Structure formats: structure tokens, C-alpha cells
Amino acid sequence: MAMPADPETDAVRLREAMADAVAQGGVLVDPAWRAAVEAVPRHRFVPGFYLPADERDGQGLTVWKPVTAELDYGRWLAAAYSDTTLITQFDGEEPDWKAPVVRSGGAPTSSSTLPSLVVRMWADSEVAEGHTVLEIGTGTGYSTALACERLDSGDVTSIEVDPRRLEAAADALYGCGYTPTLAVADGLYGYWPEARFDRIVAACSFRSVPPALLAQTRPGGKILLTLSGWIYGYARVLLTVAEDGTAEGALLPGAVSFMAVRTHAAPAFGNPAHWAAGLPDKPRPAQHGPERLMAATDEAHHLRFLVQCGVPNAQLITVGEVVHLVDVVSGSAATLTSGDGGWDVREGGPVRLWERVEGILDAFDAAGRPGPETFVLRVCHGRQLLQHPKMPGLLLPNQTYTGL
Incomplete structure (x- = not known):
């Protein structure tokens, strides 16, 4: 006869294995933090969570499948002790883990961080x-x-x-x-x-x-x-x-x-096509294309942060092969379209969004493409200024978020 599942006992070995995995990443240098990881029963904090399915739904959205001890004990306990972020809530709606349902898409609003x-x-x-x-x-x-x-x-x-x-x-x-x-x-x-x-x-x-x-x-x-x-x-x-x-x-x-x-989540911007319809018909060649910001690299991750300091109210949206920048605060917009010789840009409104992005990218390249650790943030008398010795300072948004 199979022994009944006992997560308190089964989790001990899994916690040690998780601590080993985290230590291999160079994080658990302090023995006291390793002892904490080995002591805290993570499964107690995640009675249920969602994991992505291999397939997407008919609209191309990620299918999220609920995982609980009742549904699949082995998968639940193994995931609880994996070095993985576990999504526990979407769109601010608390799931009923006694009767969870499969869901498609949605914005994660709570999780157990890896x-x-x-x-x-x-x-x-x-x-x-x-x-x-x-x-x-x-x-x-x-x-x-x-x-x-x-x-x-x-x-x-x-x-x-x-x-x-x-x-x-x-x-x-x-x-x-x-x-x-x-x-x-x-x-x-x-x-x-x-x-x-x-x-x-x-x-x-x-x-x-x-x-x-x-x-x-x-x-x-x-x-x-x-x-x-x-x-x-x-x-x-x-x-x-x-x-x-x-x-x-x-x-x-x-x-x-x-x-x-x-309260800092991006606001709804409407239909990008409506924003694009009001832009000048004649484009100009772009000095930089959007792929530098959209690549799956650490530098692109860093560049997006620098760029949004320069255009703090802009959102970047891709529809088909057209990249849109939309600023719901100033009413400015830009579109980038790929052509044979590179990217063409159309922009309008009080802020030339892509022109400002290009200025930041130019300064970044001229400074030798510095990494994050070379920047210093100074917070003083209501101003929050990101500084680098070889780049102009960049202001973070003020607390009312109405622009620079």
C-alpha cells in the first residue's frame, strides 16, 4: 500500500535541493540565508498557483493551468521547491483554490517570486x-x-x-x-x-x-x-x-x-491606429531602430530604462510590423515602419518622442555603452536625477507623473 502524501516530510529533501540550486547561482554566500532557505516551508505559502501550458488558446493567449496538491501533488510540491516565480493571482482577482479553473491571458498581479x-x-x-x-x-x-x-x-x-x-x-x-x-x-x-x-x-x-x-x-x-x-x-x-x-x-x-x-501601472492608451492617423504623412529616416530596445538582452533591458527616463509617459506597442510610441499625457505619438533601407519614423505632438529616444541612444553609444552599475541616482529636494560622468542627466518622473 502506498504511503499517504506528507508534504512536511517530503519537502525537507526538496528544500535542501533548492538551496543547493540557489547556492550554485552565487546568491547564498551568507550561511545564515542558506539556513533560512532550508528552514522556511515554501509550500505552506503557495497552496495554489498557475503554470503556463505548452499550448496557447485560439487568440494566441497563454493558457494558465492551476496547480494544487489536490490536483497533482507531485507537480505542486516540485514546483513549490523550484527556483521559479509562481503566479498566484491575475487581474487582482483572488482564485478559489478549492475549485480552481484554467484561464487564458490576464495580467499577473501577485506571485511568489523565485x-x-x-x-x-x-x-x-x-x-x-x-x-x-x-x-x-x-x-x-x-x-x-x-x-x-x-x-x-x-x-x-x-x-x-x-x-x-x-x-x-x-x-x-x-x-x-x-x-x-x-x-x-x-x-x-x-x-x-x-x-x-x-x-x-x-x-x-x-x-x-x-x-x-x-x-x-x-x-x-x-x-x-x-x-x-x-x-x-x-x-x-x-x-x-x-x-x-x-x-x-x-x-x-x-x-x-x-x-x-x-497605482503606477501603465494607463490604457486606446487604439494605436487612432494615434497614428493624426501623424504627418511624410516620414523621415530613423537614426536608430526599435530593435535595440526590444531585443532579449541585458543591454536592451538597461536601454529601455534609460529611454523611459527621457520619455517617461510613453508606451511602446507593436502591431503587426509597425511599432508605435504613444504618450497619453502630452498627446504625442510616433510610428516606426521597417523599409528596405532601415526604419522610417513619423511623429507628432508637443514631444518628438523618437527624436528624444535617438538622443539618448546617441549619448549612450558616445559614452561607450555603459552598464547600469556606472549610473548613480541622486534624490534631492524633489528632483530625482540619474547621472553618468559621460552622459547628460536623466530625470525620473515626478510624483504627479505629468512629465518632466
Whole structure:
């Protein structure tokens, strides 16, 4: 007779194997973080999640299949202890994991981030015993549990904007014996009741550094967050906050992306064809084509971030063989069409979007195509300026997001 499934026992070996896999990537340098990975039962935090099917639906959308212990115990437990991001929610709708359904498409709005990235974020924040920590984006609670295991529950505060997500995370955390301070709150505003913090670490991305986070960090404290935008360029930065409330820090190397804080999500732009219809008929040759931004490379990932600092309200959309840039704030637009001799561009509105993109690409090339770690972000008196010794400074969007 087969023995009944026991995830508490079966998971021990899988946790050790996952720790080995993460360590091979060079993340688990600190033995204390390895011990945390080996101790925290990730399966408790992901009772259900979605994995992509091999096939797409009739409209070409990704088919997402639910995975739970009841549906497929082996697959569920193996995936829980893989170094993989597990999608737990789409479009802000909490699934019923007792009766989950297959779904097509949708925008992921919550997940259990791959463990190697979770540990990397905590390690990169230079958090140490005795530090008080604010985590923005509790999600499933797995990252919170690692922090509690590594530090002390009494030093960890974690906030989540979605009350249903927080309730599920709280059940899992308390069930594992972790007792951090938890609250439903918007990460844009931090969490004043527990401030000030030695470290603030965000498991979501922002278009610019929220001022409240600076005010809630002790002088000498550090903020680790991911910056993003509507062209889906990302950069991580570790800021050190000074006595006067200003902050400065270099971008960190590597390509990492996080879901945007919900109030910073890109707005709907309508029909790209409507935007294109109002552009001048006569095109000009483009100095740079859009493939430099759209390639699946670390440099393209970095370039998208630099470019969106120059056109912070633009969105990049491809329809067929035409690439559109649409700026819903200024009313500007541009289209790029591939021809025999390269790309042709038409643009109109108060901001010459592609012309500004070309200027950034020219400056990037002239500077020797510098990597992220050569850029410094300075936050001072309401201005957030990204600087490089060989490139003009780039302003991040202001807090009202109405342009530069």
C-alpha cells in the first residue's frame, strides 16, 4: 500500500535541493540565508498557483493551468521547491483554490517570486541582525518568512495593498510561527506607525522613489527598490539616506523585473491606429531602430530604462510590423515602419518622442555603452536625477507623473 502524501516530510529533501540550486547561482554566500532557505516551508505559502501550458488558446493567449496538491501533488510540491516565480493571482482577482479553473491571458498581479531573487534582494539590501526592516509587497509571505527566519519577527514589518493577499499570507506566516507586523497599506506611503527603518526593501517596482520612503528611513539607512516605467525598462538601486533626507546610490547590475505598484501601472492608451492617423504623412529616416530596445538582452533591458527616463509617459506597442510610441499625457505619438533601407519614423505632438529616444541612444553609444552599475541616482529636494560622468542627466518622473 502506498504511503499517504506528507508534504512536511517530503519537502525537507526538496528544500535542501533548492538551496543547493540557489547556492550554485552565487546568491547564498551568507550561511545564515542558506539556513533560512532550508528552514522556511515554501509550500505552506503557495497552496495554489498557475503554470503556463505548452499550448496557447485560439487568440494566441497563454493558457494558465492551476496547480494544487489536490490536483497533482507531485507537480505542486516540485514546483513549490523550484527556483521559479509562481503566479498566484491575475487581474487582482483572488482564485478559489478549492475549485480552481484554467484561464487564458490576464495580467499577473501577485506571485511568489523565485527564491534566488528573494534572497538576492535581502542580501543586496545589506540587512543584518538588529536592523528594523520594512518590506513592501508581502505577496504570499514567503519572502517575509525568510526575513523573519534570518532576523527576528519583531524587527520585520511587511505591508500589502491587497487585503485578501495579506490575509492568506498572515495565515501562512502565523501558522509557521512567524509573527512580523503586518498591515494593509500602499507601498507609495510606506508605513508610518513603525518608522523609522534601517532598511526598506520593495518586492514591487515604482516609477520613481516615493518621498515617504526617504522620510521613514533612518539617516545612514538604506532603501532597495526596483524602478520601472511604461516601456517596461527596469533598474534596481540601493539608496543610502543622509541626515538631510537626501539619498544617493548606484544602480545594481543584472536584469531584474517586478510587478509595478498598482497605482503606477501603465494607463490604457486606446487604439494605436487612432494615434497614428493624426501623424504627418511624410516620414523621415530613423537614426536608430526599435530593435535595440526590444531585443532579449541585458543591454536592451538597461536601454529601455534609460529611454523611459527621457520619455517617461510613453508606451511602446507593436502591431503587426509597425511599432508605435504613444504618450497619453502630452498627446504625442510616433510610428516606426521597417523599409528596405532601415526604419522610417513619423511623429507628432508637443514631444518628438523618437527624436528624444535617438538622443539618448546617441549619448549612450558616445559614452561607450555603459552598464547600469556606472549610473548613480541622486534624490534631492524633489528632483530625482540619474547621472553618468559621460552622459547628460536623466530625470525620473515626478510624483504627479505629468512629465518632466
